Amino acid sequence: MPALLECREISYDYPGRGSALRDVSLDIVEGRKTAILGPNGAGKSTLFLHFNGVLRPKGGQILFQGQPLVYRNRELSQLRKEVAVVLQNPDDQIFSATVEEDVAFGPLNLGLPRDEVEARVDEALALVDMGNMRERPSQQLSFGQRKRLALAGALAMRPKVLIMDEPTAGLDPHMVQEVLELTEELHMKGITLVMSTHELEVAYSWADDFKVMNQGRLVFSGDAEGLFANRSLLELIGFQAPEVYRVNEEMHRYGLLEFEPIPRDIIEMRLKLCRMSRRPIGSLRIREVDRERVPTIMEVHGQLSEGKAVGYYGSQAKHLLAMTLPSDVRLPGLKGCLDKMIDGRDAILYTEPRLVPAILRHINNLAQRHQVAIKIMDG
Amino acid sequence: MFELDEMAYRSAALRWSPAGKFVFVLTLLVSSLLSKTLIIPLIVLLLGTALLGYSVRFRFPMVIGIIILEGLGMILLGGLVIAAVTPGTTVGTLDLMILQITFSDAGVSTASLVTLRALAGISVMLFFATSTPIPHFADMLVRFKVPKEFAELMVLVYRYSFMLLDEAGKMHLAAQCRLGFLGRMNTLRTYAKMMTGMFIRYTETAERSNVGMQCRNYQSSVTMLRQPKGITYTWAALSLVIFATLYQLNQLCINSGILVG
Numbered sequence: 198m199p200a201l202l203e204c205r206e207i208s209y210d211y212p213g214r215g216s217a218l219r220d221v222s223l224d225i226v227e228g229r230k231t232a233i234l235g236p237n238g239a240g241k242s243t244l245f246l247h248f249n250g251v252l253r254p255k256g257g258q259i260l261f262q263g264q265p266l267v268y269r270n271r272e273l274s275q276l277r278k279e280v281a282v283v284l285q286n287p288d289d290q291i292f293s294a295t296v297e298e299d300v301a302f303g304p305l306n307l308g309l310p311r312d313e314v315e316a317r318v319d320e321a322l323a324l325v326d327m328g329n330m331r332e333r334p335s336q337q338l339s340f341g342q343r344k345r346l347a348l349a350g351a352l353a354m355r356p357k358v359l360i361m362d363e364p365t366a367g368l369d370p371h372m373v374q375e376v377l378e379l380t381e382e383l384h385m386k387g388i389t390l391v392m393s394t395h396e397l398e399v400a401y402s403w404a405d406d407f408k409v410m411n412q413g414r415l416v417f418s419g420d421a422e423g424l425f426a427n428r429s430l431l432e433l434i435g436f437q438a439p440e441v442y443r444v445n446e447e448m449h450r451y452g453l454l455e456f457e458p459i460p461r462d463i464i465e466m467r468l469k470l471c472r473m474s475r476r477p478i479g480s481l482r483i484r485e486v487d488r489e490r491v492p493t494i495m496e497v498h499g500q501l502s503e504g505k506a507v508g509y510y511g512s513q514a515k516h517l518l519a520m521t522l523p524s525d526v527r528l529p530g531l532k533g534c535l536d537k538m539i540d541g542r543d544a545i546l547y548t549e550p551r552l553v554p555a556i557l558r559h560i561n562n563l564a565q566r567h568q569v570a571i572k573i574m575d576g
Numbered sequence: 577m578f579e580l581d582e583m584a585y586r587s588a589a590l591r592w593s594p595a596g597k598f599v600f601v602l603t604l605l606v607s608s609l610l611s612k613t614l615i616i617p618l619i620v621l622l623l624g625t626a627l628l629g630y631s632v633r634f635r636f637p638m639v640i641g642i643i644i645l646e647g648l649g650m651i652l653l654g655g656l657v658i659a660a661v662t663p664g665t666t667v668g669t670l671d672l673m674i675l676q677i678t679f680s681d682a683g684v685s686t687a688s689l690v691t692l693r694a695l696a697g698i699s700v701m702l703f704f705a706t707s708t709p710i711p712h713f714a715d716m717l718v719r720f721k722v723p724k725e726f727a728e729l730m731v732l733v734y735r736y737s738f739m740l741l742d743e744a745g746k747m748h749l750a751a752q753c754r755l756g757f758l759g760r761m762n763t764l765r766t767y768a769k770m771m772t773g774m775f776i777r778y779t780e781t782a783e784r785s786n787v788g789m790q791c792r793n794y795q796s797s798v799t800m801l802r803q804p805k806g807i808t809y810t811w812a813a814l815s816l817v818i819f820a821t822l823y824q825l826n827q828l829c830i831n832s833g834i835l836v837g
Contacts, residue, residue, distance in 0.1 A: 251790045274793050282791045289781070290788035292735050293798075294711040295585075301801035303792035314801060334585050334709070336738035350792060 199263070200224035201358055201389055202248055202280070207257035209243055217243040219413045220257070225358065225391055230384055232404035233393040236434055239410040241393040242285065245360050248391075249280040278307060281356035285363045287343035296322070296338070296346055297331040303354045321353040324379065324512045341372045348379070359383060360391045365399055377403055378530070382511050385555035401439045402462035409434060422459055441466050458566045464532055467539045468567040479506075479538035480572035481560070485550040486514045491521075494547070498522055506537035506544040510556065513549040522547075531556060535563075538571070579639040580705060581738075589631045589707035594716040594804050596811030601704045603815040607822040608696045613829035616822050617692035624699025631707040640702065651694045659687035710734040712804045719806055728798050736785075740778065747773055 202225040209218040218240045225231055225248075233241050246252040247259055250266050250273045259266045261276060281303075284290045293299035300321050304314040322328045325345040330338070338346060344364065351359060361380070365373045377399065384390055394400050400407065400421075407424050409417035411434050417424055425431070425438040438446075441460055448454040454473070460466035471478055482501070486494060507522065508530030509515045515530075534544040548556060557573065564571045584590070589597065608620040632640065664680030708716075711734070714727035747770045751757065756766035828834075 246787065246791075249791060251787055274795075277791065277793045284784070284788050284791065286784070288739055289784040290791070292732060292785060292789070294709060294731065294735060298711070298801050302798070305799040305801060306793035306795050311801075318801070332585065334581060336735070337582060354792070 198227045198229065200260075201227045201262060203260040203263075204244070204247070205258045205260070207244075207247060207254040207259060209240075209247065209252060209255050211243075216413050218247070218254070221410075221413070221415045222257075223408055223415055223418055225389065226406065227357075227389050228384075228387070229405045230380070230390045230403060231392070231406040231408060232400035233391065233408045233410060234395075234397065234400060234434070234436065235393075235410035236395075238412075239434075240413040241410055242362050243413075244410070245282050245362055245391075245393070248358070248360055249277050249282050251282075274307070278354055279357045281351035281354045281359050283347050283351045283359070283361045283364060285366060287340070287347035290347045290350060291335050291343060294334055295331070296327060296333050296335060299335055299346060300349045300353045303350060307354070317353045317355065321349040323516055324352055324382075325349045326375075326512060326515065328516070341368055344368060344372075344376070348376075352383075356388065358389045358391065362393050363395070364392060365394060365396060373399065378510075379512065381531075382552065385552050397436050398439045398441075398462075401442065421461075445469075462532075464535050464539070465563070465567065467536070468563065468569055471539055472567055472569045476539075477541060478569060478571055479541050479543040480574055481534060481538060482543070482545045482574040483553055483556060484545060484547050485553060486517055486547045487549060488517065491517055494518070495521065502545055504543070506534055506542050508534040508544060508546045510546055510548040511552050514547045518547055531559070535560075579637060581709065583632060583637065583639075583706045584709040586633075587631045587707040588633050589627070589703075590709075590712075591805070592707065593807050593811060594708050594712040595719055595807035596805070597704055597708060598716060599807060599811055599815050600818070601700045603819045604700045604822075605697055607819055607826075608693050611693075611822070611826045612689075613826055613834060614688055614692055615829050615834065616826050617689065617696040619822065619825075620696035621692060621699050624696055624703055627703040628699055628706065631703050640706070643702065644698065647694070647698050651691055651698075654694070655687040655691040658690055659683040662686055711800070715800060715804050724797060731798070736778070736781070739781065740774065743777060744770065744774060 204221050204223050206220045206222050207218055208216065208220060210216050221240070221244060233244070235241050243252065247254055250259075250268060253268055261280065266272070266276060291299050293302055297318050300318045301314050304317045309317070318331075319328070322331060325348055327342065327345055327349060330342070335343070335346065344367075348361070348364065359380075364376050364380070368376065380390055380392070380403070392400070392403070404421070407417065407419060407421055408415060409424065409430065416433070417427065417430055421442075425442055431437065437443075441462055445454060445456070445459055445466065449456040454469065458465075458469065460469050468478075482505075484494065484501075502522075509518055510530040530546060530548075534546045537544050546556070560571055560573065563569075604620045604623060608617045611617060628640075629636075659679045660677050660683065662680050662683030664682030666678045667681045667684060668679045670677040670679070711731050714731045714734075717727045717730070718724055751766045751770065755762075757763045
């Protein structure tokens with residue numbers, strides 16, 4: 198895949214505050230999930246504001262889709278339509294009086310027709326599950342809701358690249374899972390994602406590519422395994438390898454497990470143990486759901502779901518079914534279903550048709566990586 | 577502030593044209609102020625109370641009570657002073673042991689008129705405040721050809737005032753946790769520090785918000801997705817009819833000498 202965004206030795210200084218970025222060169226590859234790690238003050242947020250042209254590098258160059266950024270109003274407008282940034286503190290981003298007005302802010306600035314703006318507001322609010330809060334005053338929202346609103350504001354631009362500055366900071370574990378599930382869904386829909394975070398566990402289970410920054414410099418670029426093998430670097434930035442990684446490493450040291458494949462999260466660890474113990478895994482039935490199919494699903498759900506774990510994946514399925522059908526699988530739906538399947542139960546996963554190929558690809562990758570058989574049945 | 581804002585968004589009269597409401601309220605206020613009889617302010621008070629009741633769906637929250645009580649205290653005190661200082665024939669005396677306050681007939685009439693006008697004013701203004709969120713009011717100002725920049729500034733100040741309040745609350749709590757309000761001098765010092773802190777924080781917030789707006793393609797003007805309704809001929813006609821009716825009624829009362837203030 199080609200690089201969507203490229204930084205070529207960029208440098209930036211804040212007046213009176215010294216160097217924020219020093220000769221940073223990195224690529225953000227299309228269709229990948231990139232985590233940018235680093236301690237506070239490493240320059241992550243400054244780097245993000247370079248990606249959409251809010252800041253202009255003092256030295257070096259930034260390219261989007263192979264073309265150097267042009268810092269003129271028209272070109273910047275076009276760039277910010279394609280590259281959306283969600284700021285760390287939602288209050289820095291939300292300033293309109295109501296939820297829908299705030300989501301509409303970006304599309305209205307693009308000069309889109311009202312119908313189009315309305316459609317985008319509907320779509321973005323549905324994605325973050327805030328469709329029922331359209332007219333709520335923004336100052337009456339909780340922190341978690343404000344975070345989701347800030348995300349919706351960026352999604353309404355329908356960007357190619359979504360850059361999120363610490364999207365999980367300050368959220369409770371359930372909300373963190375919801376945000377991660379949403380980003381997975383966006384990724385499956387083709388959006389390139391970049392996230393900065395301090396939570397290495399979150400980054401490890403989520404990202405494909407890892408970049409580490411420290412004191413304005415890029416000190417690592419590569420995959421998770423390469424990063425965790427570099428203990429001196431982790432010490433330098435004050436991070437520790439994720440627990441699931443360390444457990445795998447310790448078990449391998451005691452001869453209980455092979456080192457490879459290294460599990461990314463607890464589900465993968467359980468899959469690995471399943472293979473070793475030759476325990477069978479339950480089957481998964483993926484059922485497509487959209488507005489027209491809801492009545493049919495309601496009719497046959499009782500029969501189909503008997504004894505099975507039920508999950509929903511994606512904002513549309515959640516919106517259409519979560520209130521009407523019971524689910525004994527906690528969010529996120531796909532991981533929840535896999536968790537139950539490893540227990541030996543069969544599972545049904547409801548999702549929108551366009552997500553099915555990506556889900557199948559994801560499950561096949563998992564099955565191949567851990568050499569386990571996962572039986573998938575047609576709707 | 578927070579409650580009043582919430583009320584405005586839940587108001588039964590939220591969808592009414594802000595400009596229409598404003599003109600109507602202004603008509604009632606002017607009619608009440610121009611009147612020489614108690615009847616007109618009384619009618620405006622009844623109308624205002626009915627509209628306020630409708631606006632809050634006849635569930636009067638505590639904040640309305642507090643506003644009315646606060647206003648009522650000041651108004652009654654003012655009325656008492658007017659009744660006491662206006663010269664005329666004495667109609668009553670209030671014995672306060674060390675001093676006696678006498679009320680004149682002209683004083684009582686003027687005080688009643690002023691008190692009723694003030695109460696009527698509060699009721700209609702409260703109706704407007706509880707049914708018109710600030711962004712709708714700003715939109716109305718733009719329609720009345722007030723510069724767009726001023727209206728946008730107003731909306732931004734409104735939005736950030738909530739954050740300012742939130743921030744002030746957090747600072748207050750932090751100071752309280754560290755005995756910041758122990759003793760008068762200490763309290764004064766803490767408040768002074770809080771004010772300085774607020775100023776610094778809000779300079780930073782303004783910078784960050786500017787970045788946030790640029791990230792979403794801010795083009796130097798804010799467009800509203802759902803613009804409130806503009807003023808219609810119905811509102812203008814209704815206001816005109818109400819004004820004419822109240823004016824005629826005022827003249828009739830003056831000529832007949834009914835409850836003239």
